[in-house]
Amino acid sequence: MTKLFSPIQLGPLHLVNRLAYAPMDTHFGTADGYLGPGQIEFYAERAAGGVGFITVEVNFINDRAKVWQAAEGGVLDIGDDSHISDLAKLRTAIREANPDVKVSVQISHVGKYGPGIRQVPSAINPPLYDPCLVMEEMTGDDIEGVIEEYVSAARRVMMAGYDALTLHGAHGLLIQQFMSPYTNKRTDEYGKDRLLFARRIIERTRAAIGHGMALIMRVSGDEFLEEVGITDGYTIHDMCKMAPELVAAGLDAIDVSAATVDNFYWTTPSGYFKKGAFMHLARAIKGVVNVPVMGVGRVNTGAFAHQMIDEEWCDILCLGRALLADPHFPLKIKEDRAEDIRNCIACNTCIASAFEKVKVCCAINPALGREKEYTIRPKAASRRKKVMVVGGGPGGMEAALNLKLRGHEVHLFEKEPQLGGQLRIACIPPGKSELRLLMAYQTKQLEKAGVDVCLSTCVDENLIRDISPDVMVLAAGAVPWRPVIEGINSPTVVMADDVLLDRVQLGKNVVVIGGELVGCEVAHYIASKAKTKITMMRRHESMATKIEPLTRFILLRKLQAEGVNFMSCVQYNRITENGVHVTHTKECREEIIEADTVVLATGTVPNTKIIQMAQGKTKEQLYIIGDNLAPRTIKAAIHEGAHVGRQI
Ligand SMILES: Cc1cc2nc3c(=O)[nH]c(=O)nc-3n(C[C@H](O)[C@H](O)[C@H](O)COP(=O)(O)O)c2cc1C
Ligand code: SF4
16 A cells, blocks of 8 residues: 555544645635535545545635635634534535545634725734725733634534634735734734734643544745835744744644735745745644644645655645546545646636636636536437537547547647647647646547547648548637738748747747737746847736736736836837837837847637638538637636537
């Protein structure tokens, strides 16, 4: 037996393996904080996937403790006894899905991060994302009241039949706000001893729940606040002193995450972070405490999961997004089926939905939140049809796989000699290599399912006539759009894709026209290859407005660090051998931006040629999905592919 699948004792609990589901707010709840549609099935699916431990997402201990009011769904509440029966139902469903799994509930108060007047240790530093929030320093009575609310919430978790309780002391929320010199400037006992608030919660919670339940605290091992210009946050050295005190107060384990909501891009590390992003923090804390340490942070392959446990980076490995992308990740590792894992690509579409206050979704797992409706192995189709799928990108592959699994005769045509579509190029810029895992997964699944894949094949009318499909799915993507600018066809003007594929020779002075994802990524790629003067320009006011906020923040910072010059609100007049002639529209000022290469990252338009050709050529329906319908994201392509794949 490998160490990852060996049992471990967590306080009073015997865990069957070292893999844990990390707490993740789904926004699947109701507006008043009860379980919402699909929430039980969501957890049951993850339990069935073989984890040894689950921490149910954050439950807020009172109304003022809550993060924002969701725009869609809701966050869970545990502020009164009416929530016990829902939690108990969830526990029962998880047990039915996997009798071995042990389950905890995370409870929290967000302190300064939330709407309305905020309860905080010191009314000094509102969140960076909203400096207008009103902070209210907690009095001694307020603190006493909140500690009691933690204890009452803990009792409710116990009454609902859970095995463990997790106190959310991480991500800059209230408990951490008391621990941190950045947020706690009090002069009373809670300021002189910044751990007192946490210790009192632990001690009183322990007294309330006894020793039959495990008590865990999730902490941020390091606040990493210097990165946003804050110098009085705490570091891992400080946490290594605090952790033994927290354990001595009554913890059975420490779960080590990182950062705060003020530097939110750390907490769910994107592809720009190294794998195992916070494991060094877990290992440091492991060295100073005598209870199991849980580690987390960008673990998305079986090999890496084994490595984290074998090399003793942590005792229990928490998986967040890996289990959103593939709830059966643990079973697949155990059965040595790495090729069947739908590896998380660290795109952060999931956490972006939390920031947009809507229900969580996964770009590459359309079944998330539709566990009942979208079973892992789709149901057999009512009538076998001959389906022609045009385009072997993520959407076409997803559609073809589901259609085949449902029993249709599927023929997939791809004009390139390799599957992947736009993913082949999207995986090239720095930080995007995880997309290769997605391509490999989809390609392998098509092969295993026995889909007839024809590469290097352009679909034309003759081919459609020969195949004579009942149904066609057009997933042929989009083609680059060239704006009308004088000189756009000159030899110094190249396309972003050609740059990424190293098909063109770049000069030393590059202008990138277009300021969305492709523009940013191609600029990042150029900067990573050679010392080049790069100017990114666009017509609109801000750069990268369509990129989810975590990736946007870090990508723009990286570009700034590389010395990329951003130029917004420009009108392109013409391109000459001297460069790009622009008018700064705000100042009505003309300028020539010198360039020996001009890279076009000006977006794409659907491939309409294939649509016109295919229209009227099928016996039944014609479906158009992904960028072929309208250029959008990987999520749109895969979700539409999955939908069509289940619809036909
Ligand atoms: C959609 C989403 C919601 C999250 N909600 C919570 C939460 O409620 N409580 C918490 O402690 N961490 C939360 N996290 C952080 C995860 O538990 C985890 O620490 C983080 O995603 C890094 O692990 P990973 O790289 O395995 O995803 C959330 C993460 C995501 C993606
Ligand atoms: S949305 Fe992206 S980051 Fe989130 S779980 Fe899915 S693949 Fe991973």
